Amino acid sequence: MKNKNVAFMTQAAMIAAIYVVLTYIFAPISFGEIQVRIAEALTILPLFTPAAIPGLFIGCLLGNIVGGALLPDIIFGSLATLIGAVFTWLLRSRKPIIGTLPPIISNVVIVPLVLRIAYGVNLPIPFLMLTVGIGEVISCTILGLIVYYALNRYRNTLFPKAAAM
Structure with a gap:
């Protein structure tokens, strides 16, 4: 049981750290009305491990703080990522492309x-939904599926069953 908890926390911490680093490195395109947050490609990881749920949430929270986001963005942007991660985990038995939908929608x-x-930002909400949606499709679906297929070959090594809930 102890090893299971350590593996879970380690995976969550690593995912959070990678999310923060990617958000920081790609900060110029990670914030604003038109954004492609490269770190959102990691939202595919709940298909491999439930540790991705807290990892993505904490990573987004810290990434928003480090990136200078305002408090509502820190809170609600991070909650959007959390919601997406939870529903991706719930869809883990489906085709990988289906797992990319929850973070996009949230x-x-x-x-x-x-x-x-x-x-x-004084642009129409439907326009903002479109621009955010396009960025999310690029990050979560296109880049996320690249991450998925790159990691899937090594899933048992990277995400052993010991880290499952």
């Missing part, structure tokens, strides 16, 4: 409201 619904309320 971000398309939440982030435009954050942009409007927190940052005062």
